[in-house]
Structure formats: C-alpha cells, structure tokens
Amino acid sequence: MEHESFTHMSHEHPLSPISFVIQERKYDAWCSGCWRYILPDDATYGCSLECGFRWLLHKECMEKPREIMHPIHPSHPLTLYKPEDLFQSTKCAVCEEDVLGLRYRCSQGGCEGLWIHLGCASGFLNDKQPSMEHPSHPQHQLQFSNKTRWCPFPCDACGATEKGDSYICTLCNYWIHESCALLPRSADFPRHHPAHPLSLAFALPSEYIKYEFDCAICSSTLPLGRWVYHCNLCRYVVHLKCTTSTFENANAIDDEKEATKFPIAVEDMYEEMIRPFVKQHKEQILIPHHDHDNHNIGGKYKFSKHPHSLSFTTFSSSSSSHDHYKRDEDDEDDSDSVPRSELICDGCTLPIHEKKQTDDEYEHGYMSCDECKYFLHLSCFNLPLIIPSHPIHPLEDHDLTLQNASKLTDWIYCDVCDGFTNGLFYTCANEYCWYKIDVKCASLPNTITHAAHPRHDYLKLVTYENMYSVGFCINCNRYAVAYKGYFKCNSCRFGLCGECVMLPARSKHRLENHLLSLTYDARVNRPGDFYCSSCERHMDPRSWMYHCRDCDQSFHPKCFPATSGKYRNINFGTRQHMISSIHDHLLRFQIISKKKRCDLCRDDGYDEPGFQCVACFFVVCKSCGLKHIGDANEAI
Template sequence: MEEKQLNHFSHEEHPLILSELRKENDDGSIDRKFVVCYGCQEQILDPAAYCCFACHFFLHKRCAELPRQIRHPMHSQHDLVLLGKPPYYSRSCICDACGQDDWKFFTYHCSLCEFDLDVSCAILDQPEILEQREIELDCHHHRLIQLEKPASFLCDACGKVDEDSSYLCPTCQFWIHKKCALRPTKVKHKDHNHSLQLAYSLPSDHRKFPQQCSVCWKKVRLRDWVYYCGPCRYFVHITCVVISQKDEEQLREDIEYPISGEQVQNVVKLPSNNTAQELIARFLLKEDEISNSNDSVKSNIPEEIFLISHRKHPLVLLEKVQNLDEIESTTSDDQEEAKALLVCDVCIEPICSSDDPHYYACAECGYVVHLTCSNLPPKLHIPQHPQHPFSLMHNPSAVGHFTCQACYRWTNANYYNCKPCELSICIKCASASMITSSVKHDGHKKHLLAQLQSSDRIRCTACGGYTYGGGFGFACEDCHFYVGYNCALLPPTTTQRWDKHPLLLIYPPYFEHPEEFYCVLCEKEINPNHWMYHCRECDYSLHPLCIPQIGRVKYGRFLNVNNHSHPLTHVPEAKYKSFCGSCNNRRLDWEEAFECDSCRFYLCPDCAYERELTDYEE
C-alpha cells in the first residue's frame, strides 16, 4: 500500500499515515488491530485508517476527511465549524441532537449560539450515505435530509406530534415524519370503491366548502396531506387510511349493522315516509304491541270523537283511498288537490294509505287527524328535559307559527310545551325524543345511532348546522357522526309540482358525480358534503329546507283579517309580481303568503298574524 500522509488539525504533533489495520497470514488467518477512532469514538472496522502509532491516535478515513465547516439542518442560521474537541473550559459538551453529555472529541460547533453536535449526529460525515438519506418531494422545493435519531416534533404533513425518524429541510425548516415522507402516492381504502390519490394540501377545486375526513369526521385543514377521490369528493387524512391487509380484514366486519335477530324489531329504521306516526305508535303502545297490533284492536276504534284542538264539530272516522285514481274526479288537478288536503292538522304530516288508511276528519272544516295523533297523551315526560312534564298545546290562530326548539323549524303543528321553561317542541320531535332503542339510518350505515347525550351545541353532519342545546339528535360517538332531529326525520322521498319523478334523499359521498350541485329553487350551490334531494332522471338537486312541504307547515287554512271582506288562504307560493297589502308593498314572488283569490290581495305571514281576527272558541 502506497504511504499517504495527512497533517490533521486534531493531531499536530505528528502527521497521520494511512495504514492497513488488518494483515492476512500465510495460513489464511487475519490479524486485525483493535483500534477506536478518536473523532467519533467508534471501532474502526475499515481495512485502513489514518494512524499515529507513536501516540496511539487513529481516525477513520471518512472522519479524517470531514469538511471543516458545514451548514446543518438542525442549525441552519449559522455555519458549524469542526473542532478537535469542545472549546469550553471543561473540554466537554452536550450534543444538542442526542443529548449525550461529557463529549470530548470531534465536535461541530457554533460559537455564536454555543450549539454543538457530535460527528455521529452531524450525518454529513458520510457523503456516500448522505446521498441515500436525501429525498425530493413534489410538494417541496428543496431536498430533505433524513435525521437518524428519533425526535418529537409537529409534523408538517400529518399535523401530529410523534417521536419518530424524520426528514428535515435545511433551508426552510420543513420537517416531516419519515413514515409520512414515504407514503405511497395512491392507495385503496376499504370504505371507498376507487383508488385514493395523495395530495400535499387540500386540492384547490375543493376549497369552497369545509371538508371532513370520512374516517374520523374531523376537519381537513388546508395544509393537511390527504388521500382523496376527486370525482366523489371523498377525503381521508393520511393517518386514517388503512393500508395493511391485516388491518383491513379486521375492520371489514364493522361495515354492517352490528344487530342480532332479536334486536331487529326494536330498532327504529330511518328515513321513513311515516316517521311521526311510527314513532308516536311506539310510545303509545306497549313494546309487545308494536309489531302485533291486530284487527281486534282496530275494531275498537270509535267512529266519532272530539279533540280539544277542534271542538266546533265532531271528527268522523274515514278511510283513505288506496289509489288516487279511485277518487271520483275528472282531472288530475282535482286528484292533486285531494291529495294535498290529507295532511294531519296535529303533526302536519301526510296521511298515507300505505300503512293504516284510517283517519279522522271534519267534513265542514276540512280538519283531518291521524289515528295516532288523535290519541296523543295530554302530558308527556321527555327524557331530554326531565325537570318538568310537557303539556299538549294547539295554536288556535290560522297563522299559528311557532319555532320548535328541538329542530328549529317554523311550523303550525300542535306541540308540547314546558311552561316553566318556555320550551316548545313539535309533535314529530317529541315522538323522536321518546326513542329508547337504537336507530338505523341510511345516512350512516356503518353503525347504529343512539340518542345524543350532550347538551352542548354540536355540528350536524347532515346539514352543517348546529344541533341546538338540549340533546335533540342522534349520534354515533365512534365516528363523530351527529345528526339533529331536523335532518334525521327527513322523508326518504318527496315530490315537486313540476316534476313527475320522485326526489330521493341522498347522502355523500356522491359517487361518479364530479359536477357541482346547485339547488334549482334557491339557485345556490349545495355543499357536496351535505344531504340533499336529487332527481336522478333530470339530474337536479334541492336543499331539503327549500322544498315547501319539508318545512312542516300545513297550507290551505283560511284566515279572516280586518279591513278585508274575503277570507285569505294560506299558500306556499304567492304568484309572480305579488305584493303584501300591508307592509310597504313588500314583494312576495314565490314566497309563503295569505292570498285572496277574488281580489288578488296578499299578506305576508307577519302581517297576517297582526291582522287576524281573533274570534277563537273557548
């Protein structure tokens, strides 16, 4: 081996000679000198090293050739200078990377900050390994350097603080976990039909509305790395994606409803077209009668009754026709009118012939009531408000609007009221609050729902609004899925007057529908993370609350007001170029109003309430 000398600053007494440390004997055995590198204090296993045998001083070839000055990612503001030993009075230091104390050997040092690294932590000592430890990512302009020793820090990729190996940008302090840096760009997830693409921030096309992770239901922040399916608007945090086949097999069973055969009959299934009546029946009947009501029970139904909410005339038991074609009407308009009139005046829900066609009606007033609603208890103890009982109330006003404090919708239905607390709840929400079993809702097929336990305001997953204080809603705590009564009790289908097709209640993610959704009634864009009604044949959508019949108001009631000789009819939409005849000619085009057909006279609901002639029967 050709002799190579090196004058090294760490050993100025003698030059260092590049020497072989192992020798092969004639019998094939190898003699190896056991020596330790002064610079890094590790055993020298290389065939050769720089040596001063007189002083018993040795250096790895790589340690002897270390650069005297570097810029390190852990201290990028200043250069670090290589010293033969720490410059302090004690001749020792603490490594600012690994915390090793009493270090007395090669040290990269910043005199301005008294920052020190031993050579093992200053990974720039191995250029050939350094190449393997540097990576480039599409999301960052600079190369990232791997730090070997685990560190606890806030990751710029997943937003979590974990102790892990990491990659750091020496230029701008961009710091991410190693497991995040090595994420695959495309994955399959058990809950979605399509491959998910890795994005280093929330894609710009999806920033109009707040996005939620479809696994943990927490917000996807603008700078979060995320896996997503663009056409379906499906987003998952990178830490929420199940990649391993083992984990996926363990979780796959959790997709179905975890209910036994004995539980099926006690689980409330939503959505339903007859929700109010089904729920009322549950707390009116004993549990063993819920699915066993028979003809003998129905034969005891009285033919005529009086209700406190309608004491002028008796209500007579009638039966709704099974098909509108059976109505002796000559035009489809007459049939639609007959259909529209059959709305219960107590709960403001349609009287459907698909279940029990019997109902009570007043022939003179057009007042109709479900069989179930005719048996509502005058007092009700609602679990969410155990302080006082609620009394069944009705508003004799034809306008009759009040705001339900469970679903926060305007309605002219009857209601339950807690007088001491001034708390009023509509019939439908009161019946929902009496559910003691689990709820199976198509909007969340992964698990069953239970009554919401918290009385705090919680954001409804279905509409993005808040479920107001009182706990009037359903929840899956495991998935952070919350839905207020307002959305949970929506019917699965509804109709619009101009469309012969049914409107279906649909839930995100909306597979294979990359186009934006706009409500055809209010003409505003619909948040694709929320529930909506959709016509598949015509491909148009609507906000649930934009549909008149979803608003829980019964139209068609008559109202007498002062200073007008004819009765006014409550209509969901005033005609084009209509004005309120009382409040400064307010424009009422297509808005709820009280209308006089004879005079083309209109009043808005507020003015109708003020001018109503209050001749209520006591």
Template structure:
C-alpha cells in the first residue's frame, strides 16, 4: 500500500505493518515502534500509520469559527509569526493544525485529546476543559496557567500530565511498592520529607507512600526515570511484593583460592588467589608500600593486600571480595563488575562523581551507566564525621551546592535538618593521604585551622576558601587544596601498562614526563598525561591515542 504525503511529494510512502525503525516519526516526533509509512528511496522520511493518515483539515472546539489546516511546524521554526501550540504552549518539532487567519496553532497530539480520560489517580472519568485558565492542580499542588482535566461531579481538576501518575509504583531505593495517596496525616513524622530528593512534602496533595515503612516520595520524584524500577504493580499481591528486595544480588565468585593458611585468630586466610581481573596469581602480603594505589578502587594501598610478583598490580582485600553483580540505589538495573570498562577505552567517567577513573567499574551494559568502586560503596543513607546529622542521597533535576567544596551537583548527600550537603567527590575523599616525599601524613580538615584570616595552599601558593575542606599536616603547619595533593585525576592510577594495536611494545601512562617530548602523532609537546614507550622513545598524548 502506498500513500502520497503532502510533506514529501517527491516519492510515495510505502506501508509496513510490523517493521520498526530506530528513528522518530516526522509527524509527532516520537519513536516508531509499530505500523508505519516510509519513503524507501530516501530511507529517512518515516511516519506512524496514524500520523501519515491524519486529515488535512480539522474542526476543533478550541477554534470553532474556522477550520484548521495541517502544517509541518519544523518548516516554520524561524518564522516569528508562527505561534506556539494553544494547549501545551510549546513549539515542538511535530505537525500542527493551524488557522492562518487567526494565527491559531495546536499540535496534532494536543488536538487528538480524548473527550474523556480514565486515569488511575481518580475514580471518575476526567474531561478536558477547553479553555486556558489559571488554576491549582488538586493532585500536584502547583498553581499556574493551563487547560485542566476535570471531574464534573467532584470538582477535581489536574494538569494533563498529572493524569499519567500511576496508582502504585516501585522505586529503586525502596524495597516495597509505593501507593499514591492524595492527602493524609502523617502520625509518626512531624515534618515529612521526600526520601528521594530530601525536600519537604505537602501532605495536603498527592504523594507516594509506603505504609509499612513511612517512606514518602514526591509524585515527580517517584516517577522519574532514574528512580522508577517497575511501572505497573497493581496486580501484585502484598506477599509477592515482599520478594522484590532492593538488595537482591547475584554474588558470583571473582577469584579462586590457590593456597591458604590459618591466622593467629584461627580464621583461614587465602594467601594465594587467581583473580578474574589479572593474568597472574596474587599473593597476600603485609608489606608497607609508599605512593602505590589499588588497581580496584584506585586508593592508596595499605597492608594487608594482594599483589602480583611480576606486575605493578595491587588489590585491597575488600576489593578482592567485591561482588560480581549487585543492585545499587542509583540505578534501576543490576550492575556488573568489570576490571576495565567493557570497551576499548582505558578509562571511564563515573556517573556519580564525574571523575575520570581507570580502576574497576560497576557497569550496566544496557544503559552504559558506570560507577567507580568508591562511589559504588556509598549507600543511600550514611553518617560522615564532618557533620552531626545523618545524610541521605538526594537526586533532583537541579544542581545543589556541596558544603565541602562549593561545587554544584545533581547528586548530593543531604541533611534533612539543615542545609548541609556533600557531593560524591567530597564524601569519598580519603581521611588521610601522603604527598610525594613529605615525611608526615596529611589529614582531611573540615574547618579553618586558625583565625589569622590568611588562607593559602602551600603547594600551589594560591588562596584557599576557608569554607572549603583542605588537607593539613599539623606537624609542619602545611595546608593544601585537595586537588593539589591528590592530583588532577585522583581516581586514576598512573604508571599502568597498556597495549595498543599500532605499537609493538607496552606503553606506560605517565602523569608528568620529565623532558616534555614531542607527541609522535600530533608533534606537540607532551607536558602531562601521556602514553610512553621507554624502549623506543615513543610518546603519544592520551587524547591522540
């Protein structure tokens, strides 16, 4: 079956009943997942069947005096006279019906609104009120302008998008399903707060609630794609819901024990193991090493640990015991442990702290979601010695300020009592660290060390913000910025060895080359972060490789 479409007169569109395309419809700008029309010759002009067969003329109750003509709005983005849709008040890339006499426009999706709607949030059908008015949504509690959906018997009125809220949802960060309730009195909590964004909730309007745990969540927080785990739980029984535990995991073995011994406390210790992340066997040792990092969490290696006698490879005992697969409160799918990112690149950006890391990664292969080991170990509720109150993981659609460094982040651990908050970067900072050849350790400090009014970093000699955290050697009265002492990439292990297909020898990743050699690819000087082959004096920038 063919169709000659008014927006594509060059070629006919061919009907496909079942075939789907990994692209969006030219009509409504939504993914094509069912019957469709496509131009075979152009192989890009695609429509849902319903969008391709839209009538070219429409009579609509919002504009009864003139008929509306179908227009492709993407052809009129630069036309200032082409107004926004009268229903959603946006100018999107979808077709619209238009009256050119009155400059009236309505998107095809807005024009096709049903005369009544069955919604889970209300027991009666809801009818669109075809007039732009100022009102307060009875479910969401927000005021503003719009065209509400209303229930004539009850006087109940809500935003059109609020009708999509479900009666029951399951979020990643709670083990029980949450029920939508439209108003209630909290008996056990004096000032309830949403445990997903750590903001107060108004109990006079709708929210999601777990009766067993007094777990409260805003409607939009629970339905956020980053938080929601299961969409439709209305048919599940309560005893079945108990099995949907957040902390279910598959603990696959990450190592084989080769040799064991019995410690002084009578507990058996694995002294030699074969770990899935390394080609050589690892041995248990109490040796003290300076300026070495664990290949798993990329933190300073401290005894006891496992090491390779042939390579510069070390693992904390805790990193050896990491589970191979586990759920995490930041993601709706189980995460799998990889010794390196599951692709050719030698490093990855952590989705919690945004730092570059080349240690182990917990990855969701379906979503390309990645966490480094330090961020993976953070729970959704914890205490930190820098603050007296408990901190809860807060994920919002806007940036929040970290009390440790002043950075603005979407993810922070927030105090429900005061305005204190910490991002993943600060909450994973090591409590103590060392710096090159300095004889004493540095301790992470949360307040200014004196009242002199002069705050400088003794490494870079630049001024410090007295409200931000710093590292301090009390023996030498030596304060430093965290970045100055930990480096630009604190979660990167340098001196690691890599191989690339176009060079015959292993390359070492070096933070600061001594003589700044020219890059063998772009010929610019290599000042920092390069791959280097000592055997043949081969050097290449990390971004050139």
C-alpha cells in the first residue's frame, strides 16, 4: 500500500507517498488541504514526477470525500473545491475564520459563497442527515459485523487497519472497530493525565486545530477526522492508541551525570554550562597564583580580547575595591536590565558569584581591570581562542575564533538563541561564512534533559554532517535546523530549537513583584484564553510562557527583553554617562522603562535599549544617545 498512487482532484498526475527528506527542498512545508505544517512523521502525498507541482497533502486530507452533507447546510451537498489560488482567503461558515487551501463549498444556485474548512467538516463527513444510533454516526444505525475485514480503508475512529469484529454503516461505508465503538465517553488515564478524566471526541475539536496541537504523548500530528481523548480544563489531547501506551524510555544513557538539566536559572548558567565547556577544552582552568606561560607580568595578566592587563581578585579582597561597581540595593531604577548587587562578567554577561565551597575545584576569584570596569569569570578568562570543530558548526575549515563585541555599538546577533550580545562570542574564520554564536550558546552540552519533556529522559544535540538538517520545535512551532542548535528526543518526535532551550528557568517583569517561572503546563486546571500582561496580545495556550498561578498573570518570553528576550545577553553595566549636550543629569544605559517615546526623535523606545535619566523621566533611544555621546561623554 505504501507504494500505491492515487488520483486526486487537486492535481492532474497521480499522488504518491513522499518522504520527509525529499519534502525539504522540492515541496512547500505545509499541507494544501488543512494548511498545517508537514512534520517528519506525517504520512504525506505529492506528485513525484517532478512536474513543478509543489503542494503536498496529508494522507488523511487526500482521502476526504469529494462530496459531503453537513448540518450547517442540510439542503444541498457540499463539494470539495480547489481554488486557482490556494492562498485565496474566504470565511468558513462554521468557525468564521479565514479558509486557505482546499475547502468544501456549496455550488448550488443561491448558495454560492458558503465555504467550510476541511477540519470544520471532519465531524460530519457522511452523505445523509442525522438520525442516530452510535453518537459518532448519528445518521444511521451501525451494524455489528464479525466478518474479517482487511483492506486499505482505516478505522474511522482510530485510523488503524486491523482484522477483527467491527461496526459498520452499510449506507455510508462508515466503519469502526468494535473496541473503538465500545470506548467510554469519559475515562481516567492516571498514567498520562492524573488531574482529570478525559472526554472522547469524535473529531478533533476546533481549538486544537486553531493552535496546531500535537498529541501530548507521542508529539505526532492529530488527524482532523479521527477520534481523540481530551481534557477541556487543561487543553490536553491525545490519540486513542496513545492512551493505552506505556512509552518506556528507549534513549537512556549509562551516565546520568552526562546530561545537563534544563531550563537553567540565570544564576546557575555559569556553573552548569560555561565551566564544564572550558574544562572540556582545557585540562585545567588557570588559577593565576604564579607566572604561567608568561601571562603573569608584575601581577598582571594579558587577555587578548581586552587592551589592558587584568588582575586576579579574590572574593575576600573585592568587597572594598569594587563596591562602587555594583548596583545599589536602594537604587530606584525599576529596569530589569541587570540583576542588582552583582558584578557582571564581560565575557558571558552572567553574574559573578562567590562560591561557598572551599574545594580547589571551585573558583575563589575573578579577573578584573584596574583601568576600566571590565570583569571576567576565571573560566571566561580561559575560554579557548579557537574551536576547530564545534558540534553545532562542524564544517571542515570552519574554525570558530573568539572575539569581543563592543559595549555600546556593533553588537553581534547569535545564530542559535536569536539574541544580541556585547560580550565574548565565536565567529567562523571562513571568509565566506558569517556564522556567530555567543559564549553561552557555544557552551551548550550534547545531551540534556528538559522539564518540558519528562516522559523520556534525554534530548540529544542533532549534529548531522548536513548542517541544514530539518527538525521541528515543539514550543515555538517552527522548523529548526541543526546549525541553530536543535535537540531531539530519540524516543519520539519531541524537539527543541536552541532559542527555546536557552530560555532561563525564571524571569521577572517590572510590573510584577516576584519571579515568574517558565511554564509548560499553564493550561492545567486553567480553561479559557491567555493574554500577555505586557503586550496584551492573545497567547497560544500550548506555548511556553512565564506564568504566575497566584496572580493569573502570563507573559511571552520575548516580552522580557532584557532577561529572556533578544537583549538577555547584553551587559548594560552600571556606568552613568554625562551627555551635557542633551541633558543636565547623569544617564544610565539600560532598557527604557520610564517613558514610551524618545525625548529627541519621538520614536517608540519602550522596552528597547537606550539612555534613561537616574534623576528624572528623561529618556533617549540608543541611536540618539550614541549620536551625542562622542568625545564629550564623561563616565561616572
């Protein structure tokens, strides 16, 4: 059956099974029927004659009947229709959303313009009006059959083709397994969803279609017209077969210590990522007590990415010498741009913390510049200058070299986390490659566990020789490629892109008085819609968010620009600038939070980097501030 071809009204040539590998370049990425993304495990059909026809169809969408009856329009049959332009948008008569791709329409006189999504029609794909017996097929009685049935027509409930007793409608060719026909309308599945019983639905409910939900157990696509079990309170939905599955872990590794647990709190990223990364590339981390490779010159150490010599400062001796570099706990600044009362490393842009352990394994100081406010973790001081082959960028003759970004200008954009940094970063030495990756993303381990996927233990970094190998991120619902850092579960289709993996475990918004945790299950016991308390936009309930159950406040990660958004790797520092040509008070470089518009150019600068007065409500955007800072700038 896998090699059969089918004729379909959407194309002049027969449609054949198309593998996901072939799909990547020759075909478009979404189904021309239901208009959902084509994912790696989806059964998909397309034209294999290389005639230039780029559209694909899910197997289920290809099998939709040419003509149906629907309760919303009982007077006439509806016909499957393909417009000349599949992007031509019409309104669905059921859900009133835009219809793209294939659709059903009534072509009878006087009814022109009645359109229905394939998904909205899925619960009623039969040719007669209701008069029920089994609730899944109210049109006619279903007749019990103990005849062996083995044919290419799948069960209309679960989609499987299996021998055995069944119930059929002789008028409609509607057929379901006996086991499916006897399924309870509501049942407990404590292994998978202990919070509530799950309800049986005879077609995928529209809210799961709208947000493109996958099965919560196997992470595979949910067919539009098959039965599912779901929880209305938690927006939890699964295939019928998955409710009885055990899904034993199949990708365990021998040494649990090899996997790093994600998400990681910002204050733990240095210990969990940077230090292991440096130790992996160097036998030991240099603790500068004495001359080592001619680095120590009169108690000073050269660092190739900083113009001045650095000193090693122990935490016990730093309290008096660097107090003025730290944030004041009583500072009235309400920006969330830099954690207070901390030194910030100019390499990884993470806080520098004193470790309580006295073991030599732990660092007991950091590197600092006596001439300017420049600090480095000891491990960041020892970062490898060249990485010949990085797992995320393993191409031959594409060495990664360590570079330093400017504090205020020429920030680089990391190709993994899609964020800016003004710290240390690696760039490809190949003159035809512009690949850049910040220090934190370069330190990503090869094996991780993630709290969003407790069903299986480990996610592995995809390191295919083809750096453009395609996967799919379960959170942001976008295609992910290996060169951007893609982690994949070996037991199911669960995968995460580097940007989502790097989201910190906790974040804080200036409108909230406490830290919010990164949440993957905010919809548990929380029916209804979600709205971001910052941008006030509607939120996809299945996507990750920073959520507080007590306050019922939700935020997009990107609405925390300085902690989990695109500026999370920017070290804003504590320097205060005197730009007398535009303002009489000291200005601090940070995320603008006091005012919506720049006081000079009047452009919107809220939640963007800029210069904000420490004494009043004057703000200027980054562009305007840099125009005037020039040689007249005085840093305090």
